[in-house]
Amino acid sequence: MSLPPGFLDELRNRLSITQVVGRKVIWDSRKSNQAKGDMWAPCPFHQEKSASFHVDDRKGFYYCFGCHAKGDAISFVQNTENMGFMEAIELLAREAGMQMPARDPQAAQKADQNQRLAAATEAAVGFFKLQLQTAAGAAARAYLEKRGLDAATLTRFEIGFAPPARQAGFGALTAKGIAAEDLIGAGLASRPDDGGAPYDAFRDRIIFPIRDARGRCIGFGGRAMAADARAKYLNSRETPLFDKGRALYNHGPAREAAGKGQPLIVAEGYMDVIALVKAGFEAAVAPLGTAVTEDQLRLMWRMADEPIIALDGDKAGIRAAMRLVDLALPLLEPGKTLRFCILPEGQDPDDLLKARGAEAMRALLEGAEPLVRMLWRRETEGQIFDSPERRAALDQRLRKCIARIPDQGLRRHYGEALADLRRALFRPPQQGQGPRQGRGDWRARGFAEAQTPLAETRNSALGSGTLGADDLRITLILATLCRYPALIATFEDDLERLDPAQPAYGALVDLLIATRASDAEALAAECGQSGLSETHESLRSMPHLRITPILIGPPDPEKARACLTEEFAKYHASRALAAEMTEALEDLENMAEGDSRLVRRLNHAVQTRHRAGRGATVQASGTVSEDTAALSKGLHALIEARVWEKKSR
Structure with missing residues (x-):
């Protein structure tokens, strides 16, 4: 069976080879660097004790320095599971959540077409670069010089110029032997509705080539030189090579820089990325004229665990950040998140770097807020919570947000973090002192000062x-x-x-x-x-x-320490039980009949509370003490009553 073009690339993009290989090996924690995707283990293909088997997660390949076995995730599954090629593809596709394509008898022809389109775009890169050096490109060169782009930067990013003539590019490229249909298929030219001669898709624009992770030129972005142009920035239209929702500007170089430890920065446009790279922040990427998509977010997480979203501080930038919060929540998993760097209002990274330099940018990046703070900021900023109803509405919104997080443990940690922020907001600061770091900044919005007891x-x-x-x-x-x-x-x-x-x-x-x-x-x-x-x-x-006793009579610090240890343990256990019961009773709405997981959760919470209160819940015989058993029995009865109520609606 032939697979359609791009299917294997998409499969490799969605899968982490570290996860695939990790099912068969035990990583050497001393040699491995998980943050960089640089993993080492004893080889699964021959008997050894040393960690000579190397996996590069960002490049998607493995290699053994002992037996010289090498390959990607597909070949690894083939060799370790004794599967054929298509069997391995089907197994990995199911794991990646991809639908296996139907048989495509024209797959070979499509692959050949893609090669021709890639050749056309590569030829266009050379044409646009040459045009920037001509007399027609003088205004474009002056603009780029004004923006601070020197010759080395122009060469590095292969920046070019599309002349204003209607068929300049089309004529030059067809003269080099590129077929007209390939130029049209690659999005470099368009055919008018009346069937006339094709014309250039980019005219009188500064051109930014867009390359995929493998370095192929898949499309272009163009900035208009004319002030009255209908679109300031224009991307290639969708083609078999180019899908702007699945590509990132500067993808390949940024992935390499992120692998060396640089923070992955997500900016808004081409010039922002170029300015960041020029200032030393080489792991910078940008979406292609649209809001970040789910596929682009997954590409970012393949490069770095915590991409930093650098956005303008104006209303549009804040709205973009909040949309991204909603996009990311259902995709979060342990270790994969986002941080947000909100720049001063009216400044993008290019403006900030020119005005204040790289150190100011670095300071802002180091202070980037975690996603949970952005979520809290969205739900609370500019609002007043002076009534129980408003506070309850806030709680309801936050619960709906974190319910979208698929991982249970991560969902619990988000709940704890938001609960801390909520307590900080609704608890007044002490009189005469400023807010404490980490809590008071939010609390100060709700209270001006502590009140004397009435x-x-x-x-x-x-x-x-x-x-x-x-x-x-x-x-x-x-x-x-x-x-x-x-x-x-x-x-x-x-x-x-x-x-x-x-x-x-x-x-x-x-x-x-x-x-x-x-x-x-x-x-x-x-x-x-x-x-x-x-x-x-x-x-x-x-x-x-x-x-x-510890409050009267002679001071006894050791007894006081023991008392506090015990009382804090009882308090935390009691609060945890109350929170668990609240969450569990809410989960009753989705509990299937006969599901015993909820009962086990509540029993565990009850026993934890009892251990904190008495020091031992289980007796020597292994049975639960009478009061704990009674509480568990009461919980069982409560669950049965709620289930009956649900079924009778």
Whole structure:
């Protein structure tokens, strides 16, 4: 069976040879560099102990320096699975999610046609380069010089010029023996509707050749010299060689530079890429006049795990970033993501490099925001969340977004990151101090300053002592840290995850994290200066704390440390169970009848909570303790009731 042209190229683009080979070998972590796709292992084709088998993920090939076996993902499957060529193709196509093509008796003719079209585009590259040096290209040369492109840059990117004459290119290329139909098929010429003589597709334009990952010229981009041109930039039309949604400008050189450790930068246009490369950022690519497509995103991830999207800071650039967030979410997987570098408004990379230099660009790239921040920014920026309904609407939007992420573990981490940002937004900063790095920048949008506890706060459930288990635990933790400030550094990460119900206690958490106090008296003074003295005093007056040994009598830092370790563990386990139950009950809508996975999830969460609370859930006989079994039984009953309710709708 003959395969259509481009099918094998697409298959190789979609598959990572590291994943294919990784099913049969154990990588040598000392020699391998996963970030660069440079992997080493003992050879699967002959017995050895040294890691002489090399896989280059970016080039898609393997080679053994011992037995000299070499090939690509297809030949590897053939040799390791004892398959024929078409069997290996079918197996890999299923893995890549590609439909096997129907038998095509004309595949050989199509392959021959593609070779002729590639020859036509290559001849056109030489023609356009030559025209840039003629008198007709003087204005184009002046423009390029004004943009800062020297002779070396023009040569490197093979920049040329299409003269304004209607048939200049067509006549010159046919005179060299290129068939008229091949020029039309390659998108270099068009035939008028009236059947007249073909005319050039590019006229009076600066020409940028577009090459694929293998270095073939597949099409062109042209910038108009005339100010009144209908399109400032024009790409080749779709041809058997050129699909602008599946190609990237500067693909091959950028892939090589990214393999050497340079960050992959995705800019908006040809001139941005050229400016970045000229400034030393050689792993730069651009989509071809359209928004980034799914195929282009996959091509980027083949080059680098975290491409940096460099966009203008204007409204159009922000909209493009947000569209890309939506495109990327269902395609994310562990280790594959995007970062966003939003440039100052009104500047593209070319403008920024000319105005402030390479160091300014590098600083912006190093500060690029992760995708989760862009998602949060889109859902919160410019909005006010001063009511439960608005906050609930925000929660609903965020849940819908992260539900599109296919990997369960990655989805959970996104949920945790967004929960941290949400707590930071809705918790007021402590009075008199600026926002803390990583949390306060978002929180400051919701609150101007921390509020002094009001009478309503002192008369609330928190002040009266009628608290839930988690609230009681939080007050014990805060009181202990107020008496033993030296332990704050030890439990800072745990303290960051506390989420008190009362704003006054949230402000106290912030103060504890930011404090430099060395003893309880100094901390009490800081509380007074921050307007939290009443909050600090209220901790001492709570009935369940007045009899706590580590808070009365002689100080005992070791007992306090043990107490905090236990209380934090109980708090985190309780919160995790609540979150798991909420998520699991939402999943009931999609749960199939008889599906036991949800039950196992809840049982695991229950037992984790019980271990934190009592130190042991499973008895010596291997049975679950009575209270844990009762809670599990109750969860089973709740699940059955919800399933019955769902079926009866």
